Amino acid sequence: MSYDIAVIPGDGIGNEVVDATESLMVDLAADYGVDIQTTEFDWGSERYLEEGALMPEDGLGTLEDFDSILLGAVGHPEVPDHVTLRNLRLPITKGFNQHICKRPSYLFEGVESPLRGYSGGDIDLVVYRQNTEGEYADVGGREHQGFQNEVAVQSAVYTREGTEAIVRAAFEAATERSGKLTNITKSNAQAYGMVFWDEVVEEIGEEYPDVTVERLLVDAGSMDFVRRPDEFDVVVASNLFGDILTDIGGIISGSLGIAPSTNINPSGEYPSMFEPVHGSAFDIMGEGIANPVGMLLSMSLMFEHLEEEDIAEALWNGVGDQLADPEAPRTPDIGGNATTLDVAGDLESRLL
């Protein structure tokens, strides 16, 4: 088999974790007889500062022919965050109907959770985040800027297609895992979109009689991610709530730097995109100490999506074995003093 992968390292530590792991991904696949051709795109904030756009106008047209996309992260201290997010990541996820953002939170053996009493394997949940609309729909406006009667409107949009896609994916996952699905919303306060969402969960739930559905409001749900994370299995949530819950999921599993993410186009009509949950991390960029594990696990999820299960498993288990080994190098976010390259290099010597 052979795959064409578009690689967008992006900004800050996005660049650093991609640089450290790309050759490992290619070489590991080759060991399994799979040929990976990567094409790098220098899209991101540096390009924006020089040319006024994060990516070319026909960027999506360029990406369309690839089998998958890997993204590091975007975000730059000199560019407003809404500019970077809304001009690169969101056009790709929305343009390619990547409705499904699947984000596992797993507490690996050898990694310390900041929560008392949890050890390896105790946290093992997966959040299905709606990824193309909801609170991140580009719908709103501003009037009378700077005046006392100034108004800013930010609307959330829930379509049947976008909602059904994420809810169905979550039910499918629950069927394959423990049969438990937690639906996290704010339908007490948001009586249009979120009540519609709950109705879709009920409708689709009728097709999955073996799945038990638990309902939580997002404030209590966030608390429970901290209080009883071991009781969650599959979680489904809107774009904003899923975004927030998965940062919590990252840190309770030891570090945001470990958390992987996928942006899946369910029809397969367009490529899907894989990236760590974290951003470009202004506080540590340039230091070479970013944890590459989130990127590596995202690559594993990419192989899983491409139905290259053996490679996906080898990479996931290799990372797990490395984290479990007290002698292995680890980055400062998980209590070590190694560099990004040390960790990737050690994993190479284990896997290749």
Ligand code: NAD
């Ligand atoms: P962030 O995820 O970049 O960082 C949050 C915290 O986690 C920081 O303290 C950081 O040092 C730490 N951290 C994150 N990844 C790490 C890693 N791999 N290893 C070790 N520590 C790690 O979030 P932020 O600070 O809110 O955002 C910084 C920039 O990134 C902003 O411009 C934001 O818009 C952008 N961002 C982009 C994406 C994306 O590209 N998908 C996602 C989130 C944030």
Ligand code: MN
């Ligand atoms: Mn986020």
